[in-house]
Amino acid sequence: MYNTMDMQLIKFQSHGDERGSLVAIEHGKEIPFDVKRIYYLYDTKTDVARGFHAHKKLKQILIAVNGSCTIILDDGKERKSVKLTNPDEGLFIDSFVWREMHDFSEDCTLLVLANSHYDEADYIRSYDKFLEMAKS
Numbered sequence: 001m002y003n004t005m006d007m008q009l010i011k012f013q014s015h016g017d018e019r020g021s022l023v024a025i026e027h028g029k030e031i032p033f034d035v036k037r038i039y040y041l042y043d044t045k046t047d048v049a050r051g052f053h054a055h056k057k058l059k060q061i062l063i064a065v066n067g068s069c070t071i072i073l074d075d076g077k078e079r080k081s082v083k084l085t086n087p088d089e090g091l092f093i094d095s096f097v098w099r100e101m102h103d104f105s106e107d108c109t110l111l112v113l114a115n116s117h118y119d120e121a122d123y124i125r126s127y128d129k130f131l132e133m134a135k136s
């Protein structure tokens with residue numbers, strides 16, 4: 001059976017040479033959905049945590065393009081933590097997974113690719129409600 005908590009780190013090919021590094025993400029190749037929205041978190045304070053929600057339908061890929069942060073994933077049965085430190089890896093987060101973002105480094109820029117537009121109705125912001133919905 002498909003498990004939303006299976007290892008979901010996607011390694012991107014980094015094209016590096018003496019000038020530096022470059023990662024390209026192309027439609028239909030590196031990631032398992034069509035990207036409809038891109039946003040990024042930056043200037044995040046080191047002592048704050050963000051997220052604390054799940055999505056009913058939305059799927060996302062998180063990439064720490066600079067710096068690092070720790071992502072906690074929770075499917076209602078299991079909780080795990082993944083530290084993003086590399087601009088050449090993306091963390092896939094499926095729908096119905098509770099996520100929290102912690103320990104942002106001062107220089108962290110967290111890029112997010114999403115498969116649909118912003119829709120507040122897609123958010124589950126109560127952890128208790130999430131647990132209830134995850135059970136059914």
Ligand code: TYD
Pocket residue numbers: 037039041050051052118
């Ligand atoms: P919020 O959901 O609080 O961010 P996080 O999950 O990182 O804690 O979003 C912060 C604000 O940005 C909030 O007012 C909603 C707005 N926002 C958009 O307008 N579009 C978006 O795509 C996202 C993700 C947030």
